[in-house]
Amino acid sequence: MRALGILELCGYSTALLAMDSMCKAADIRVVAIDFNKPAAADLDKIPLLAQIKFVGRVDDVKAALEAGISKAENYNSSEEILGRVIPNYDEGLTGLIKISNIKKDNRNLRR
Numbered sequence: 001m002r003a004l005g006i007l008e009l010c011g012y013s014t015a016l017l018a019m020d021s022m023c024k025a026a027d028i029r030v031v032a033i034d035f036n037k038p039a040a041a042d043l044d045k046i047p048l049l050a051q052i053k054f055v056g057r058v059d060d061v062k063a064a065l066e067a068g069i070s071k072a073e074n075y076n077s078s079e080e081i082l083g084r085v086i087p088n089y090d091e092g093l094t095g096l097i098k099i100s101n102i103k104k105d106n107r108n109l110r111r
Helices: 012-025 058-072 091-097
Strands: 002-010 028-036 049-057 082-087
Touching (some): 002 012, 002 058
Antiparallel strands (some): 002 082
């Protein structure tokens, strides 16, 4: 059964570190990542929120989420981290899952 995982945390570098841990811990595919600066961000320690959306088998998504949260807790307080797993997500969500405010330019990626 497929599942959707969502991890929200603070900071760009924390998001990259969490994604690295998640991909190493389980067989998942990151489908989108978003970064937002909330209106009250000037008051925050790290004024950037990241949302990582990823898919895989339910057990893999759960394992990846645990790994991502564990890594993020090294840099964020537990109140700054939100993680959820949606098992057997409705296919109608597929288009919404891929929506991101990050524009992809694969020409500059090294393989």
